[in-house]
Structures are given as structure tokens and as C-alpha cells.
Amino acid sequence: MNWQWFHRLSSPKWFYQISGSLLPWFWGISLILIVAGLYQGLYNSVIDYQQGSTVRIMYLHVPTAFASMMFYVVMAVAAAIGYIWRIKLAHMAAVSAAPVGAAMTLLALVTGSLWGKPIWNTWWVWDARLTSELILLFLYLGFMSLHQAFEDREVGDRAAGVLAMVGVINVPIIHFSVEWWNTLHQGATISKFEKPSMDPSMLIALLLMIFAVILFCSAVMMYRMRNEVLSREQSKSWVKEVIGQ
Amino acid sequence: MLIKLLQRELLRHWRCRQDLINPLIFFILTVSLFPLAVTPDGQLLGQIGSGIIWVAALLAAMLSLESMYRDDYHDGTLELLLLQSGSSYTVVMAKIISHWLTTGLPLVIISPLLAVMMQISSEGITALMLTLLIGTPVLSLIGSVGMGLTVGLRQGGVLLSLLVLPLYIPILIFGASAVSAAAMGMDYSGQLAFMGAFLLGSISLVPLASVAAIRVSIR
Numbered sequence: 001m002n003w004q005w006f007h008r009l010s011s012p013k014w015f016y017q018i019s020g021s022l023l024p025w026f027w028g029i030s031l032i033l034i035v036a037g038l039y040q041g042l043y044n045s046v047i048d049y050q051q052g053s054t055v056r057i058m059y060l061h062v063p064t065a066f067a068s069m070m071f072y073v074v075m076a077v078a079a080a081i082g083y084i085w086r087i088k089l090a091h092m093a094a095v096s097a098a099p100v101g102a103a104m105t106l107l108a109l110v111t112g113s114l115w116g117k118p119i120w121n122t123w124w125v126w127d128a129r130l131t132s133e134l135i136l137l138f139l140y141l142g143f144m145s146l147h148q149a150f151e152d153r154e155v156g157d158r159a160a161g162v163l164a165m166v167g168v169i170n171v172p173i174i175h176f177s178v179e180w181w182n183t184l185h186q187g188a189t190i191s192k193f194e195k196p197s198m199d200p201s202m203l204i205a206l207l208l209m210i211f212a213v214i215l216f217c218s219a220v221m222m223y224r225m226r227n228e229v230l231s232r233e234q235s236k237s238w239v240k241e242v243i244g245q
Numbered sequence: 246m247l248i249k250l251l252q253r254e255l256l257r258h259w260r261c262r263q264d265l266i267n268p269l270i271f272f273i274l275t276v277s278l279f280p281l282a283v284t285p286d287g288q289l290l291g292q293i294g295s296g297i298i299w300v301a302a303l304l305a306a307m308l309s310l311e312s313m314y315r316d317d318y319h320d321g322t323l324e325l326l327l328l329q330s331g332s333s334y335t336v337v338m339a340k341i342i343s344h345w346l347t348t349g350l351p352l353v354i355i356s357p358l359l360a361v362m363m364q365i366s367s368e369g370i371t372a373l374m375l376t377l378l379i380g381t382p383v384l385s386l387i388g389s390v391g392m393g394l395t396v397g398l399r400q401g402g403v404l405l406s407l408l409v410l411p412l413y414i415p416i417l418i419f420g421a422s423a424v425s426a427a428a429m430g431m432d433y434s435g436q437l438a439f440m441g442a443f444l445l446g447s448i449s450l451v452p453l454a455s456v457a458a459i460r461v462s463i464r
Contacts, residue, residue: 138411141407145407146408155462159394162461170411180418
């Protein structure tokens with residue numbers, strides 16, 4: 001089999017060029033989606049009959065929680081690819097995904113506690129989902145600080161990569177053990193297999209926001225990756241050309 | 246080969262006995278701080294005691310991880326061992342087993358004493374010993390990955406806790422809940438089965454990650 005495309009795909013220079021032309025689209029579309037989603041969510045959707053307008057926190061809480069888990073998987077898969085095939089670009093992707101995911105985890109926790117105060121009458125409960133989200137934040141922090149602890153960036157890549165792979169096997173175990181331990185949080189409302197149990201106007205807003213947040217996170221991650229490429233490849237002639245412009 | 250490496254490890258531990266005793270003293274001291282801080286009331290201690298003993302065991306196991314790799318790493322022994330033994334898997338396995346024998350097992354043996362001090366019922370004590378017996382090997386196994394990754398770092402200690410403690414959470418949840426279930430006279434075989442599953446799963450998978458981790462640090 002011809003693997004040339006694969007190696008071309010993993011070349012930092014190629015990535016820098018292609019991402020440069022993709023990035024404005026990512027920014028633009030995510031901005032449009034965020035505006036549309038927020039409009040639909042904050043003004044145009046019905047309110048919950050029990051929770052009133054507080055339910056609108058959901059349009060930020062659910063997308064960030066979703067992104068926090070998704071970017072952990074993205075990070076771990078990228079780290080595994082980088083570790084196994086020794087692809088530099090994949091390590092750069094893993095390193096760039098971590099802060100984005102950590103930020104989303106923090107946002108999900110903060111919006112969650114803001115939501116919890118009026119509804120559950122407490123900022124924080126030791127509930128399964130809240131706890132596993134908190135542990136996810138610790139896993140992200142562990143990854144980032146382990147990577148930074150090494151002076152040699154490539155050793156840091158590989159070390160943090162091992163941690164990310166161990167972590168991704170552990171995430172479901174942690175999740176289920178915590179779930180078994182204690183749960184108060186409501187179950188997932190959106191599922192692929194069942195008819196969603198919410199009003200269509202809410203669902204539209206939520207889906208818009210989920211796509212918007214994912215696209216926005218991808219844009220931030222891509223931006224970070226471009227920085228990472230430039231700083232790691234700074235001795236290469238093409239980078240000098242780019243910077244010299 | 247494994248036996249020889251294990252003998253060497255145990256001899257090494259025996260020759261610096263202070264490292265063997267320190268985690269135990271830490272374990273006892275931490276547990277005995279809680280009645281002072283919370284309450285000497287026997288009924289409350291009986292309820293929270295299992296959790297306290299488990300957390301203290303977790304921390305003691307984590308703090309003793311240093312002795313697994315650090316000395317051997319700094320004097321170059323570890324590099325030679327990995328080069329010469331032919332299989333890094335065996336070296337890592339010997340390290341993990343000896344770590345458990347020198348810290349996990351003493352914790353299990355001394356735990357009934359602490360359980361009595363914390364007013365845990367006799368059913369609870371049996372459960373505590375059983376869960377610690379199954380749980381501490383998992384702590385050594387997972388800890389070896391974290392230690393392998395941080396052995397070359399100067400400020401490794403704090404980082405180690407950040408890497409390892411989140412991964413210890415499932416074992417803590419099941420261990421502590423089995424003991425409190427037993428203390429209330431309920432069946433705790435489910436928790437034990439889960440812990441057994443963790444043990445088998447981590448015996449089969451974790452050494453591979455541990456080898457990868459130590460290879461990153463050695464190079």
C-alpha cells in the first residue's frame with residue numbers, strides 16, 4: 001500500500017499551509033453558529049415549566065461538557081498516533097488539544113455550579129457526573145504539567161502520550177465507578193436512538209451550540225497547533241520564510 | 246530471571262530498612278490524626294474510619310513509590326538492568342512485585358490494628374483486610390506508571406500525586422464502600438468482585454504501560 005499521502009498529511013509544513021486557509025472558515029462559521037445558537041437559545045426557545053429561564057444555562061453547559069470529553073479522546077488518540085508512528089504533528093495536536101479541553105472542562109464545571117445553585121440549591125454536590133468531570137480536569141492538568149516538566153519537548157511528548165493513553169482507558173472505569181457510587185444528575189436527554197424528550201426549539205438551540213462550541217474549540221486547537229509548528233520548526237528554512245514575511 | 250531480580254530488589258529494600266518503615270509510620274500517623282481533628286466519638290469514627298484508612302493507605306502507597314525507581318535510576322543500575330536482562334517487562338514486574346511486598350503487604354498486615362483503633366466492627370475488619378489485599382497490588386501497578394514517567398524529573402514528587410491519584414479513584418471507591426457495607430452487616434461480594442476485576446485487568450495491561458513509561462525516562 002502506498003503510504004505517501006499519510007506522510008504528506010503528517011508534514012508540519014503541509015499542515016501549516018492547509019490550516020492557514022482553513023482557519024478563517026472555522027472562525028467564521030463557529031462565530032455565525034454561536035450567534036445563531038445564542039439567539040435561538042436565549043431569546044427564541046421556550047422556557048422550562050419548572051426551571052424557568054435558568055434552563056438557558058444548558059445551552060452553554062451541555063456543549064462545553066460534551067467538548068470536554070470529546071477533546072480528551074482527541075488528545076489521547078493524537079498522542080497514541082504520535083507515540084506509535086512517531087509522528088511529530090500528532091504530538092503537537094495532542095499538546096494543543098489539552099488546554100482547550102481543560103478550559104472546556106472548567107467552563108462545564110462553572111456553568112454547572114451556576115445552574116445547580118438555583119435548581120438544587122447548592123453550588124456543588126458530590127454527584128457522579130460532577131465528580132467525574134472534576135477528575136477529568138485533574139487528568140488534563142496532569143497531562144499538561146507532565147508535558148511541561150520535561151526540558152526536552154520530545155521526551156515530554158512521549159511521556160505525556162503514555163499518560164494520555166493510560167488515562168483514556170481509565171476514563172470509562174472512573175466514570176462508571178463514580179456513577180455506581182452516587183448519582184443525582186439527570187440522565188442524558190439527547191440520545192441517538194430515542195426521540196429526544198425536549199421541545200424542538202430547545203433542541204435546535206442546543207444542537208446549534210454543540211456544533212458551534214466544537215467548531216470553535218477546533219479553531220482554537222488549530223491556532224495553537226500552528227503556533228506549536230512554528231515554534232518547534234523554527235530552525236527550518238520554510239518557517240524562516242514565513243516569519244520573515 | 247524474575248526470581249533473581251526479585252531477590253535483588255528485596256535485598257535492596259532490606260538494606261535500607263528506613264524506606265520500609267517510613268510508609269507504615271506515615272500510615273499510622275495519618276490515621277491517628279483524624280480522631281484528633283474530627284471527633285473521638287466512637288460511633289462516628291466507626292462510620293468514617295474505613296474511608297480514612299483507605300485514603301491513608303492510598304497516600305502511603307503513593308509516597309513509597311519513590312523507592313521503586315529513584316535510587317536505581319540515579320546510580321545507573323536501572324539502565325543496566327533494562328539493557329542486560331533481555332526483557333524490560335521482567336524488570337518492571339520485579340519492581341512492582343517487590344514494591345507490593347515491601348509496602349502493600351505491611352499495610353494489609355497492620356490495618357486491623359488501626360481498624361480496632363477506629364472502632365470498626367469485626368466484619369468490617371475482615372472486609373478491610375480483604376479489600377486492601379486485593380487493592381494494594383493495583384496501587385503498586387498503577388503507581389509504577391506514574392513513577393516511571395516522573396523518575397527523571399527534579400520536582401517529580403508533586404507531579405506524581407497529580408498523575409497517580411486520579412487513577413486511584415475507582416479502587417478507593419470500591420475499597421472504602423466494601424468496608425462500610427461490611428460494617429453495616431451487608432453483603433460486599435459485589436465490590437470485591439469489581440476490585441478483583443481491576444486487579445486482573447491491571448496485571449495484564451499496566452506493566453506494558455509501565456515499560457513504555459520507563460523507556461521514555463531512560464532513553
